[in-house]
Structure formats: structure tokens, C-alpha cells
Amino acid sequence: MLLNRRKLLADRKRLGRWGEKQGEKFLKSKGLKTLARNFSCKTGEIDLIMVDGDGAIVFVEVRTKADESFGPPEETITQPKRAKLMRAARYFLAAHKIEDRPLRFDVVTVVLGQVGRPQIRHYQNAFVA
Numbered sequence: 660m661l662l663n664r665r666k667l668l669a670d671r672k673r674l675g676r677w678g679e680k681q682g683e684k685f686l687k688s689k690g691l692k693t694l695a696r697n698f699s700c701k702t703g704e705i706d707l708i709m710v711d712g713d714g715a716i717v718f719v720e721v722r723t724k725a726d727e728s729f730g731p732p733e734e735t736i737t738q739p740k741r742a743k744l745m746r747a748a749r750y751f752l753a754a755h756k757i758e759d760r761p762l763r764f765d766v767v768t769v770v771l772g773q774v775g776r777p778q779i780r781h782y783q784n785a786f787v788a
Contacts, residue, residue: 678723682767685779703747715761718748723769732768
């Protein structure tokens with residue numbers, strides 16, 4: 660794990676991809692099912708699109724950081740980023756003809772840290788469309 664941790668800390672893109680996989684595994688363990696990963700369109704990108712046990716479509720932004728020395732990862736989701744996520748979500752729903760389904764925007768943060776297990780936090784309904 661230490662060698663893997665060193666590689667992750669040396670490459671931000673690799674760290675981000677790893678964090679998304681950890682976030683997806685975490686949400687699956689809570690009963691969510693994956694609809695799409697890294698959905699991209701002209702209006703933006705969504706890390707994970709999942710379905711909760713109640714049938715709600717869940718748009719997930721995953722934020723991964725090596726540590727929290729510059730603040731928690733959830734603080735990096737600005738209002739413009741939220742607006743882009745909402746536009747991309749509307750595009751996804753329209754493109755897949757999904758109507759009349761509850762939906763929400765969640766945030767999952769993954770902090771690798773220097774030692775021990777990564778910290779994963781899940782914020783349901785982190786913001787509202």
C-alpha cells in the first residue's frame with residue numbers, strides 16, 4: 660500500500676481516478692447502483708450517476724485530496740461548479756428521457772492521508788437544483 664500511496668501522491672490524475680473508484684465502491688456498499696461513470700457533455704462532466712434504493716437518480720461529485728492541509732475537499736465545490744453539474748444533469752436526464760424521478764446531488768470526499776485507511780465522507784443532498 661505504501662508504494663501505491665507514493666504513486667498516488669505523485670500523480671494528481673491518478674489520485675483523482677483512484678478516489679472516484681473508492682467513492683463508487685463506498686456508495687455501492689450503501690446500496691446504490693451505478694448508471695454511468697464520468698458522464699461528459701458540452702455543459703459539463705459528472706463523476707458518477709447512480710440510483711438509490713428508492714429509485715432516485717443521484718448525481719455524485721467526487722473530490723479527492725492527498726490531505727486536508729489546505730482545507731476539506733468539499734470546500735472546493737464552488738457555485739459555478741454546482742451550476743455546471745446541474746446543467747450536465749439536466750442534459751443527462753433529457754438525453755435518456757428520464758422524467759418524474761426524484762433526483763439529488765451528492766458529494767463524496769476521499770482523503771488519502773499519509774498513513775492508515777483513506778477517509779471517505781458522503782454528503783447526501785449536498786446542494787439542490
